[in-house]
Amino acid sequence: xxxxxxxxxxxxxxxxxxxxxxxxxxxxxxxxxxxxxxxxxxxxxxxxxxxxxxxxxxxxxxxxxxxxxxxxxxxxxxxxxxxxxxxxxxxxxxxxxxxxxxxxxxxxxxxxxxxxxxxxxxxxxxxxxxxxxxxxxxxxxxxxxxxxxxxxxxxxxxxxxxxxxxxxxxxxxxxxxxxxxxxxxxxxxxxxxxxxxxxxxxxxxxxxxxxxxxxxxxxxxxxxxxxxxxxxxxxxxxxxxxxxxxxxxxxxxxxxxxxxxxxxxxxxxxxxxxxxxxxxxxxxxxxxxxxxxxxxxxxxxxxxxxxxxxxxxxxxxxxxxxxxxxx
Amino acid sequence: xxxxxxxxxxxxxxxxxxxxxxxxxxxxxxxxxxxxxxxxxxxxxxxxxxxxxxxxxxxxxxxxxxxxxxxxxxxxxxxxxxxxxxxxxxxxxxxxxxxxxxxxxxxxxxxxxxxxxxxxxxxxxxxxxxxxxxxxxxxxxxxxxxxxxxxxxxxxxxxxxxxxxxxxxxxxxxxxxxxxxxxxxxxxxxxxxxxxxxxxxxxxxxxxxxxxxxxxxxxxxxxxxxxxxxxxxxxxxxxxxxxxxxxxxxxxxxxxxxxxxxxxxxxxxxxxxxxxxxxxxxxxxxxxxxxxxxxxxxxxxxxxxxxxxxxxxxxxxxxxxxxxxxxxxxxxxxxxxxxxxx
Numbered sequence: 314x315x316x317x318x319x320x321x322x323x324x325x326x327x328x329x330x331x332x333x334x335x336x337x338x339x340x341x342x343x344x345x346x347x348x349x350x351x352x353x354x355x356x357x358x359x360x361x362x363x364x365x366x367x368x369x370x371x372x373x374x375x376x377x378x379x380x381x382x383x384x385x386x387x388x389x390x391x392x393x394x395x396x397x398x399x400x401x402x403x404x405x406x407x408x409x410x411x412x413x414x415x416x417x418x419x420x421x422x423x424x425x426x427x428x429x430x431x432x433x434x435x436x437x438x439x440x441x442x443x444x445x446x447x448x449x450x451x452x453x454x455x456x457x458x459x460x461x462x463x464x465x466x467x468x469x470x471x472x473x474x475x476x477x478x479x480x481x482x483x484x485x486x487x488x489x490x491x492x493x494x495x496x497x498x499x500x501x502x503x504x505x506x507x508x509x510x511x512x513x514x515x516x517x518x519x520x521x522x523x524x525x526x527x528x529x530x531x532x533x534x535x536x537x538x539x540x541x542x543x544x545x546x547x548x549x550x551x552x553x554x555x556x557x558x559x560x561x562x563x564x565x566x567x568x569x570x571x572x573x574x575x576x577x578x579x580x581x582x583x584x585x586x587x588x589x590x591x592x593x594x595x596x597x598x599x600x601x602x603x604x605x606x607x608x609x610x611x612x613x614x615x616x617x618x619x620x621x622x623x624x625x626x627x628x629x630x631x632x633x634x635x636x637x638x639x640x
Numbered sequence: 641x642x643x644x645x646x647x648x649x650x651x652x653x654x655x656x657x658x659x660x661x662x663x664x665x666x667x668x669x670x671x672x673x674x675x676x677x678x679x680x681x682x683x684x685x686x687x688x689x690x691x692x693x694x695x696x697x698x699x700x701x702x703x704x705x706x707x708x709x710x711x712x713x714x715x716x717x718x719x720x721x722x723x724x725x726x727x728x729x730x731x732x733x734x735x736x737x738x739x740x741x742x743x744x745x746x747x748x749x750x751x752x753x754x755x756x757x758x759x760x761x762x763x764x765x766x767x768x769x770x771x772x773x774x775x776x777x778x779x780x781x782x783x784x785x786x787x788x789x790x791x792x793x794x795x796x797x798x799x800x801x802x803x804x805x806x807x808x809x810x811x812x813x814x815x816x817x818x819x820x821x822x823x824x825x826x827x828x829x830x831x832x833x834x835x836x837x838x839x840x841x842x843x844x845x846x847x848x849x850x851x852x853x854x855x856x857x858x859x860x861x862x863x864x865x866x867x868x869x870x871x872x873x874x875x876x877x878x879x880x881x882x883x884x885x886x887x888x889x890x891x892x893x894x895x896x897x898x899x900x901x902x903x904x905x906x907x908x909x910x911x912x913x914x915x916x917x918x919x920x921x922x923x924x925x926x927x928x929x930x931x932x933x934x935x936x937x938x939x940x941x942x943x944x945x946x947x948x949x950x951x952x953x954x955x956x957x958x959x960x961x962x963x964x965x966x967x968x969x970x971x972x973x974x975x976x977x978x979x980x981x982x
Contacts, residue, residue: 352869360868367861462701463982464882466910557857559885562696564857566725608865614850615821 333580334592336631340578340624341599348606355606358484364601366476368575369490370395370556372597373549374568375575376501377427377542379593382576383505384538385518385585386434386441390426390448391546392568396560397456398423398550402472403465403560412471420547426452427543431536449569460562467558476555490555497548502590514538518585575600578624582632599624686716686943688936689739691732691749695722698908698982699928700750703774706932707748714940719744726853727820729756736760746770746939748932751778758783770942774931776825777952786949788934790926792905795957796829798924798968799903800836803875805965806901806921810874812837815866816849817859817878817887826879829905833877847873852883859886867894876902881911881923888919907960912976915960922961922970928981930955 349356374391381388398419405415426448433444467473475490505511513534516524525531554560579596581588600621607617690707692700704720711718719739723731732752737760739747747764751757751773761771761783773787781787804812814837819826839845847870850862859878863886867873871894878884884904891897898918904911907925915923938949959968960976 354868354870357868363864363868367864457696460696462696463698464910553857557860557886557889559856561856561882563694564855604861605865605868608848608850608862609869611848611869614862 332589333582333587333632333635334589334595335580337578337580337592337595337599337628341595341602344599344602344606348602348610352606352609354609360605360609362486364598364605365491366488366556367605368597368601369494370549370553370565371568371571371575371600372594373494373497373545373552374572375579375593375597376497376590377545377549378572378576379579379581379588379590380501380505380514380538380542380545381441382573382581382583383514383518383585383588384535385521386535386539387445387573387583388430388539388542389442389445389569390430390452391445391542391549391572392565393449393452393456394423394426394543395546395550395553395568396562396565397426397452397459398547399553399560399564400456400459400465400562402550402554403467404459406467406469406472407465412469416471416551419550420544423547423550424540424543427546428536428540430543431539434539435532435536457562460560462562464559464561467554467560472551472554473558474555475552476558488555490552493548493552497545498590498594501545505590510534510537515586518587520586571600574621574625578628580628580632582636583629584632584636587632587636596628686714686746686940687742687744688716688718688939689736689742689744689747689749690718690720690932691735691739691747692720692722693726693728693732693750693752694724695720697726699906699926702981703750703928703932706929707936710933710936711940714936716936716940716943718936723752727752732757733760736764740764740767740769744769745943746772746935748772748774748935748939749784750775755779770939770948772935772938772949774935775926775928779824781952786938786951786953788931788938788953788955790931790957791952791954792825792828793832793835794954795905795924795926796832796834797836798832798957798959799829799877799905799922800833802836802922802959802961802965802968802970803833803877803901803903804837805968806963807875812839812845812875813870813873814839814846814875814877815863815873815887816846817852817863817876817883818849819879819883820851820853829879830877833903837875852879852886854880854883856882856886856889859883860889861886863887863890864893867891867896871896874900876900878902878904878920880904881906881908881914884911884920884923885914888914905957907958907976907980908982909977909980910982912960912973912980915976916962916973918962921963922959923976925958925960925976925979926981927955927958927979 377391378388401419401422402415405418406412430444430448433439434441479486479488513529516529517531517534521531575596576593578599579592581592603620604617688711694700708718721735729752747769765771771784773784775789777787778784818830848866852859852862867890876887878887881904884902891900902920903922904920905924907923911923941947959970961970962972964970
């Protein structure tokens with residue numbers, strides 16, 4: 314092997330190390346190319362727009378999840394909090410509240426629940442897994458109690474706006490939900506990469522003790538992450554009503570795991586400190602692309618689950634290898 | 641790691657002692673309790689256990705409310721318990737065991753999985769408790785004394801016959817929104833529907849099928865993806881009404897609403913309203929109230945004179961549509977709204 318190619322290999326490895334989203338991005342591109350070549354229906358504007366719409370709710374949940382995972386935590390309650398948000402939006406409006414007030418109430422409750430998780434993790438030093446597991450159980454039960462055992466259809470245009478409304482660029486339909494998602498991802502990306510707060514989040518995830526010694530307010534930063542995640546879950550709730558105008562207490566039962574799947578496939582390390590929101594976007598898209606593409610290729614949905622599971626394990630294995638090399 | 645207080649030998653011994661004592665007491669209690677169960681408690685109201693798949697699904701909420709009302713009318717009480725999610729066998733087994741401990745006369749159960757809970761049911765029967773399956777059969781069927789349920793094959797067949805009749809001479813191009821793989825009810829409805837259509841699994845007329853778990857969100861994504869592959873569909877099977885709503889949303893987005901014959905099963909009030917609004921053509925109504933009432937009646941009768949019901953008791957399935965077709969017995973949505981559940 315020539316020195317030059319060895320150097321190139323070194324540089325490629327370096328690039329992967331510094332940008333863990335590159336691997337998933339490659340996988341996404343390959344998947345799109347393969348499905349585009351094997352089916353006549355996958356690479357259509359119409360279908361690609363659908364794939365994006367299908368990944369919006371889990372993608373938004375995964376955005377909040379990414380922040381928490383970056384601190385070395387995990388949130389098992391995110392989908393439950395989101396479902397409670399949809400119930401609040403829907404029931405309050407059905408019972409005569411102004412949509413704006415219903416939205417505000419939903420956002421406040423979701424933020425509050427995120428904050429409670431964050432507070433317990435930060436100031437009582439409880440493991441995030443346990444705190445959010447308990448939170449999941451409580452919020453699920455509260456949501457079901459509040460639903461009174463039925464689902465709540467929503468016809469209010471403001472609550473449904475994210476699914477119905479949108480712009481047409483030629484043939485390409487961009488829903489308000491997509492626009493919102495792009496804005497949210499951009500803001501989170503900026504906050505994580507260009508602000509002091511973002512650096513603190515990464516530092517905290519890498520080594521909380523070292524972060525504390527360098528003068529970072531570890532507790533405050535950790536708490537803020539859970540609080541912000543709560544707000545993001547409320548946006549996910551709004552997205553969910555845009556897609557399905559019916560708040561159902563039994564919906565999104567695997568939403569927490571789906572969001573973790575997207576985060577992990579997107580190259581964010583479950584051990585904290587390493588990852589990006591860009592990766593999460595790619596991770597959420599990969600899951601939706603697989604489901605859509607394999608369906609159109611006529612492959613049984615159980616094999617689709619097999620493929621997704623294999624990808625999760627591959628992503629974690631990749632993360633471990635990268636860590637070992639970087640030591 | 642154990643808490644610090646348990647790390648000294650004395651404290652640990654004390655803890656073990658207390659634990660043993662606790663265990664001994666509970667075991668003793670259990671024994672006395674189960675001993676008295678065989679004789680049965682003649683005084684006080686008859687206690688009847690009701691175990692549903694979940695406690696939030698509107699269908700099971702209706703079943704529970706109806707059972708409670710029917711029991712009250714007969715001077716009996718209902719202890720209602722449920723699994724945590726559809727398929728929660730462990731939860732149902734624990735529920736059955738707890739009910740046996742409480743000395744119930746009979747257990748009404750909607751088995752989450754038709755084989756997962758057989759051991760617990762057998763033990764309940766051995767204690768002299770009448771066990772009745774509601775809504776879903778067990779496998780084998782004689783694991784319970786009797787079953788009060790919709791004949792799901794018939795329900796599926798009614799849906800299939802109606803969809804076929806709507807198509808007339810047109811060759812069917814069918815998409816199927818199934819339940820969850822391996823679910824008894826799901827397979828019965830699926831098979832019944834194909835019988836009604838005069839098709840077999842694997843027929844080229846079936847363009848595609850996808851599991852929805854009876855969930856609107858999953859059904860919508862599944863239908864969107866199937867339509868991307870082939871949008872020449874003219875008939876859609878849905879196993880329940882949430883799946884139908886998801887499917888219709890996807891069809892509407894594709895501009896196919898009204899051009900495709902969509903059928904469903906359940907008879908929930910929202911489903912009947914959907915049929916009335918023309919979102920889909922027909923639904924097949926089930927009667928959870930009848931199941932609950934007949935089940936309660938049977939346990940009360942059993943507690944009085946020991947008579948046991950047996951076999952499968954069909955609680956009926958009724959086609960609901962505003963577009964009746966010759967040769968198919970149906971009721972309109974006005975009747976449907978009066979008799980719907982949830």
